[in-house]
């Protein structure tokens with residue numbers, strides 16, 4: 238079943254049981270399409286995530302000159318070697334990753350493209366990629382220099398830069414590195430706190446002259462722009478950010494015992510699972526087959542009591558999209574959970590700090606909203622009342638977090654609009670249904 242339009246309610250469903258395959262990773266899927274589009278010749282992508290965000294990137298890569306098509310279960314991308322000005326605006330819908338990575342990848346061609354998105358994406362900051370790409374030699378016209386619609390005038394004479402992003406952002410790092418693939422000289426990105434390194438790993442698979450140096454929490458990536466990319470076949474691993482929802486549902490539904498297979502375990506993505514183990518969760522990982530340079534594991538998850546924890550702020554990049562669902566889990570835990578260092582959450586599909594606090598309050602959970610975080614007062618054995626209507630603000634992660642909360646709460650929880658779930662996890666309703674969760678449309 239595709240995510241329905243409109244509101245849905247989730248109610249306590251008894252023990253969740255069974256096994257689901259992890260949904261394909263969204264970050265890896267965007268990168269596979271973009272890098273395959275940059276490589277001259279045919280690449281194939283297995284297990285591509287066919288979500289609204291990724292399909293918007295597929296259409297954009299096609300409009301920039303690549304041939305992009307589904308071929309049986311796989312996707313086939315034939316890169317033209319050089320991107321061209323598209324005939325129409327590139328509409329990236331709800332996708333920050335799509336628009337920011339494409340701006341970087343397109344910046345090194347003599348071409349012009351205008352990027353647009355939906356109401357949510359049009360509120361999000363683009364200056365963070367426009368600024369370094371402008372320093373490399375591209376030109377942009379954007380609303381207030383920072384918002385969509387934004388027009389890029391690329392340049393075949395981009396220059397490498399040595400850049401330290403002012404925010405921890407894999408999208409910013411990736412935009413600069415993708416531009417650096419075609420820039421003169423060396424492009425360096427220095428991250429005081431490493432973010433997900435999928436662009437670095439995958440660019441090397443496509444033959445990029447790129448290396449990564451790590452020291453403690455920091456990462457320095459260097460790419461030299463004189464080597465053309467060569468096509469390869471990519472297999473997309475499972476998405477830990479999507480797997481978080483069935484895992485959380487099992488942890489709060491008494492008696493549950495489920496498995497999620499093939500979840501990517503890149504250390505830059507598994508901060509939630511680390512935190513959940515500290516909270517006392519019963520999650521066992523069995524290593525599974527690596528996919529395109531990314532490790533994976535099968536997860537076995539059993540219901541059990543959770544306790545509140547302090548989440549180290551330094552862990553934020555490794556679980557940046559998982560805080561709404563962590564806050565829901567913290568509501569079921571005994572004791573207080575503090576999560577800080579999260580100002581970036583205000584610049585996502587919605588203000589996720591405010592939205593998560595509202596989600597909890599609407600369902601009878603006490604929460605303190607900080608400038609850069611949340612303090613959740615767990616209900617423990619008293620249980621979470623539920624019964625609230627969650628405002629999702631075009632934000633898929635708030636919608637899924639609200640519905641999962643309903644599975645463990647005393648009264649059903651309604652999410653006001655679940656359509657956006659299709660942007661990242663189109664199989665959410667099927668997977669949750671297969672595990673026994675009761676989630677259904679309401680008026």
Ligand SMILES: O=C(O)C1=C[C@@H](OP(=O)(O)O)[C@@H](O)[C@H](O)C1
Pocket residue numbers: 263264265333334405406407408409411433557558581
């Ligand atoms: O690079 C990526 O694929 C992503 C990076 C993160 O964004 P930021 O780079 O803005 O932190 C994350 O929130 C997003 O869902 C995917």
Ligand SMILES: C=C(OP(=O)(O)O)C(=O)O
Pocket residue numbers: 331332333334335558585586634661
């Ligand atoms: C922030 C997210 O995605 P994006 O930035 O690609 O819109 C997300 O998926 O939670």
